[in-house]
Amino acid sequence: MDSTAVFEASRSRLASLAYRLLGSAADAQDAVQDAFLRWQGAEVERIEVPEAWLTKVVTNLCLDRLRSARARHERAVGSWLPEPLLDGDPMLGPADTAEQRESVSLAVLLLLERLSPNERAVYVLREAFSYSHAEIAQILDITEASSQQHGHRAKRRVADAHRGGEVDPESARRIVEEFLAAAGSGRVERLVALLTDDATAVSDRAGLSDAILEFSTPEKLAAIFRAGFKPTEAKRRIIGGSPQIHLAFVNGDPAMLAVFEGDVVGMVAFTVAGDKIAFACGIGAPHRLGRLTAAWREREPGEPLIASW
Template identity: 50%
Template sequence: MALTYEVELFERSRGRLEAIAYRLLGSAGDAEDAVQETYLRWHAADRERIVTPEAWLTKVLTNLCLNHLTSARVRRETYVGEWLPEPVLAGDRMLGPADTVEQRESVSIAMLTLMERLSPNERAVYVLREAFGHAHREIAEILDLTEANCQQIHRRAKQHLTTDRARAEIDAASARKVVEEFLAAALSGDTEPLVRLLTGDAVSVADGGAKVQARRAPVVGALRIARYLRGVFRRTEAKRARFASRPVLHAAVVNGGPAALVAVGEQVVGVICLDATPDGVRGLQLLVNPDKLERITRQWVATGPHRPVAEMW
């Protein structure tokens, strides 16, 4: 009976732990592994000595993630091409709380990518403070730091992540409108409609992970991105031959922002996240690495059927 109670106590914390780990690691798969390891340590711990289970679990999980970030940084230095976070569909508990602007921003693909620049401690302090509202005293205890040091790290992290343009607030209807407009321009075969949708300093990044061909360097500037996308969306026999059926384009909300999902049958083969602002789309993240599309494919199938926006190629 006691064991059942302890399992139930952990399960009540699982969603929050997954959301913390996802923000720290940028990978839903790695987040699940970190939470499972936390459970194993919880199961083996002398729980009579644990005064506050939630604080204990958060500390164990965070430190597991910090260790993982240190090794992941080494692996990502040899990653083929650009590395992007694993995309997560709206409704997934990995996204965690979304009540405040800070919480929504902390899980965007753009912000998760930007957080790769932070040290592990900076990332942990920023996530625990901005996304989960922990006091600096609590974070200091989790990370074995002084409260003053924790405050300094938080200020430094915020400086590294400062952006001068707000994202557009997106719901499902707004996301579909943004995606429909983007795909209409991308499929037109003309660069001008795309240029009008993008900010002048827009950046496009693609992640194929050496599993699928993808541009290895970022594309910068509205005109260059428009020309690049014109090639991506151009219909050719070679592209059609890659798939058993024609890829279908859908509108979705991914990591809190508008995205175009490319699906072949029940398999998501690509995700194009649009970093939409009131001034236009300032960033595109194209994810085609199949290793990062397994979870979103399961989500997509489970929440279907979906109304397509267009066919590709």
């Protein structure tokens, strides 16, 4: 097998690793391409374990990006959200275990932003790719004890903040339909009843603002949802018409997609705890929805929840 074929055999895994570390499909692709250039310039015949070499290179390229002054500024000013991916996208990577599926949810990707780059890397390598702490220590050039400490802190902080669980398609559809009915009813109490007591949400205001808005308390969330999901002529003018509302799974969580003429013009993904919504992430900026739209266009969407919003 030639060197290019060796790299291509690992490309999908490397991309899913980079996506978990960076939260952006576009940035992940750039990191993998940079790794390919380094691979081409290396004496590959002297590399005993190509997978380990490539994992180390991609991980450290991603950490360099996370530590860069530009990246720190962009993420610190509150203008960053993960890039959502439609379930089935190969960049979501391994999904055999609950830990692997959880590690790529939008809620967890946002939580990982609160970790140091090393904590984030240890969490992803350990939880999503099952590397041992000895292997992670070699990848990050740290001691095994440091890897264990980073991993323990990261896992505890994620567990303390993440309250979601897995949802089957039937339950997801019921929860989303109830949400739509409650949001359209104009009655805040119906929405509050669907939310956990400590529910939170983030939104890019349908892409109309660079600032990411964060909401807490069920009452505040319910008021925002009621206003946001009430159809108006002004909203239709911005979109260009009346979108359909579809149920989908995005990053493993149930989501509503607003689709107009084949384009996903808005998305809200839900983290569900029991039978209530614990977290919602609303995204409408076109630059965050491009890959999701491309994947959606390749699907047979099925009947919408709402044919004309």
